[in-house]
Amino acid sequence: MDVRDRSAAHGADGLRATAPPTKHEEARVGPWRHDRCSSRHPNTRRHRPSSTRSGPNTPLLLMRVFDLLHDHQRLLAKAALVPLEPEEAVRLEALGRLLRGDARRPRDRRVMPRIRCAQPVQLATPTGFLAGTLRDLSGGGFRIEASLALAPGATLGVHLEDGSRSYVFPARVVWARGPLAGVALAGMPQRDGLGVRAA
Numbered sequence: 185m186d187v188r189d190r191s192a193a194h195g196a197d198g199l200r201a202t203a204p205p206t207k208h209e210e211a212r213v214g215p216w217r218h219d220r221c222s223s224r225h226p227n228t229r230r231h232r233p234s235s236t237r238s239g240p241n242t243p244l245l246l247m248r249v250f251d252l253l254h255d256h257q258r259l260l261a262k263a264a265l266v267p268l269e270p271e272e273a274v275r276l277e278a279l280g281r282l283l284r285g286d287a288r289r290p291r292d293r294r295v296m297p298r299i300r301c302a303q304p305v306q307l308a309t310p311t312g313f314l315a316g317t318l319r320d321l322s323g324g325g326f327r328i329e330a331s332l333a334l335a336p337g338a339t340l341g342v343h344l345e346d347g348s349r350s351y352v353f354p355a356r357v358v359w360a361r362g363p364l365a366g367v368a369l370a371g372m373p374q375r376d377g378l379g380v381r382a383a
Contacts, residue, residue: 283323349377
């Protein structure tokens with residue numbers, strides 16, 4: 185059994201072997217050199233996860249992000265109407281930092297990385313409902329592919345469901361190119377579902 189087989193034998197995730205190879209293995213793969221930063225044999229390749237493994241954008245993660253966006257937008261909308269309680273102001277500031285992240289350069293316009301997804305949505309426009317797909321999201325808005333072109337400056341409600349919860353995010357169209365549009369979140373959002381108190 186060569187070093188690759190020995191590494192795979194330590195677990196389904198391909199944990200690295202911690203013991204040096206035998207003389208027979210050394211003759212096949214070369215001399216053992218201990219690395220202080222890693223116990224991996226230098227002639228073995230690092231195990232890469234299978235493409236079938238669940239990616240970072242799982243429904244559970246998306247639901248968590250939608251919850252954070254909902255809470256942040258709700259507090260922003262409330263702050264525009266009445267003064268926030270001290271604990272609400274602290275939470276708003278913390279959520280803002282969490283969603284913004286850290287800009288690599290001071291001139292970065294968007295500091296939160298885009299989270300890619302393919303989430304079905306319904307778009308409530310002044311003329312009716314449109315089908316759409318949420319293609320990615322950040323702390324301040326969404327990129328949406330709509331069944332009909334959206335006009336920049338138009339207001340709409342982005343309705344989506346994820347698991348047992350439903351959300352409505354008021355938004356404004358910032359840009360549009362064909363079926364794709366970028367919308368900025370604006371206004372008091374709504375959330376409903378099992379075990380979740382509606383805003």
